[in-house]
Amino acid sequence: MAKNDIKFDIDTENSEVIVTQIFDAPREKVWKALTDPKYIPEWWGPRNLTTKIDKQELKVGGAWRYVQYDKEGKEFAFRGVYQTVKKP
Numbered sequence: 001m002a003k004n005d006i007k008f009d010i011d012t013e014n015s016e017v018i019v020t021q022i023f024d025a026p027r028e029k030v031w032k033a034l035t036d037p038k039y040i041p042e043w044w045g046p047r048n049l050t051t052k053i054d055k056q057e058l059k060v061g062g063a064w065r066y067v068q069y070d071k072e073g074k075e076f077a078f079r080g081v082y083q084t085v086k087k088p
Helices: 027-035
Strands: 006-011 016-021 050-056 063-069 075-081
Antiparallel strands (some): 006 016, 063 075
16 A cells, blocks of 8 residues: 555445555654544545534544534534554
8 A cells, every 4th residue: 555545444244444544644643633533623524514523432442423514504423433442
């Protein structure tokens, strides 16, 4: 994989999506961008939507839920459960 390429592995049997991406940035900054609720809205989803962090339990088995809103107030929610959490 080249830097900034994204690889998706989809396991329909277990309802899992594994996303792999190599960033051209220090690991600590990438970790912070992916885990700090202050920074997630800056990169999550299309720029024409506003993102709010509804829940983020950064631990194995912890839940996350992000909600996006369009200009009319329509909601788009995304959720999941952390299977692995390993700080660099």
